[in-house]
Amino acid sequence: MKGVWTVERVRAAERRVFERTPEATLMRRAAFAVGVRSAELLTEHTGAVSGRRVALLVGAGNNGGDALWAGVFLLHRGVAVTAALLAPERTHAEGLVAFRRAGGRIVRVPEDTEAAHVAVSTADLVIDGIVGLSGRGPLRPPAAELVNLVTGPLVAVDVPSGVDPDTGAVAGPAVNADVTVTFGGRKPGHVLADGAVCSGAVHVVDIGLGDELGEPDLVLLDAADMGALWPVPGPEDDKYTQGVVGVAAGSETYPGAAVLATGAAVLATSGMVRYAGPAADAVRTRWPEVIATGSINDAGRVQAWVVGPGLGTGAAGREVLATVLEKGVPVCADADAINLLAAETALWDAREPDTPLVLTPHDREFARLAGDVGDDRVAAARRAAERTNCVVLLKGHSTVVAAPDGRVLVNRARGAWPATAGSGDVLSGLIGALLASGVEPWLAAGCAAGVHELAGDVAADGAPIGASALLAAVPDAVRMVRAAAAASA
Ligand SMILES: NC(=O)C1=CN([C@@H]2O[C@H](COP(=O)(O)OP(=O)(O)OC[C@H]3O[C@@H](n4cnc5c(N)ncnc54)[C@H](O)[C@@H]3O)[C@@H](O)[C@H]2O)[C@@H](O)CC1
């Protein structure tokens, strides 16, 4: 798992490190890493370093200082570097002296705006040192204008400017980086909301903060983590010991949700799948291995239930949800099950106290359940998880999974193709299968979201897909995460 730390935590670690290491030393380490990565990118894109042109966008603080010192490194490598100072009176003083001494060219904005435009638009690479951890709100107009002119690769120092470092929210113009070089550990802005896209490839550099950072605020599951957690049958296992999952979803009019959710459960693990509901015929036809029955009251024993996709919010759906919640086994509640829970507080009483419940809302369902998501998706999911004593998987470009005890994991999206009708039904089936096989609910939701995302990416391969194609790619995605786990073992 990869850690993610908030700005407050990074600042606290930084203060402890400053007790024994001068601030300037840390800045030099950070800047050196930015310089090295930029030189590598110059080579990749232009075949050389010496003789190439780099422009620095330099703001008012230490982020700009990092950019200037990275510029010094590049000047020493024979690069022609121009620094566009966006807050000339507040530029990092030592960095500026060193940059000048190394032969760097300085242009001031707004006085030399024209020269800055030329430097940025003709640069082989641009380094964004406008703002970092203290950045608030979008790029201001002079910076936004310059960023618009960038044609070469763009390297963000620490955080792409214009992205909120703690929430990833982008409220206006922002840097869209190819690479972000960050220090100590990832920040939430690199993995959440639009910030995940603006950050490009995130390169984490150790500058000596690592030991002081402590437990991360959020974690990212990588493919190897998912592969290690994915249930694999042993020689002693049979169809029952791997967990039987029940799916209560779909309706006569809308059998598709039931077919997709049961299909996902079938493909996720080798445990048995039961279906209960009005789409039994459609499910049986598509998935003959599923034990399907028309009524929840006839369904046999299961180790976890999936309830909600295509269920409807009428009396019949309400009855099914109440019955499932009373069973005392882990439940994944999606779509209409969430709408029902949001509309009727009495339904919560049907839940056996402390039986794991995973809720998988998108933003509108979340709003019905727990109020507007707002900019801080992690805080919103964490609050809802604590209040409901549920695992809350908040869907979005990056999926946030919060546990009632405050743990949060994030799945960074690869692309937007999986955001298609029926995709959520597949996700709930995957979660149900993992719950039934005994994976801890918070990790079950996180792993399922990651494999779902990967399956969407594999299936799409650059073109639109339907949920059926995503579902068909689930075995490939499971193979890929298993291979990643084997490779890292
Ligand atoms: N955390 C650490 O341990 C280290 C941090 N370093 C660098 O220091 C940075 C933080 O530096 P600072 O705290 O000086 O602040 P920043 O450089 O992030 O921001 C500077 C100033 O910009 C202004 N500002 C805020 N939002 C703005 C916006 N949207 N447009 C224009 N101006 C805006 C504010 O007045 C702010 O104080 C980090 O991001 C990193 O690059 C490194 O030098 C090394 C070590």
Ligand SMILES: [K+]
């Ligand atoms: K930056």
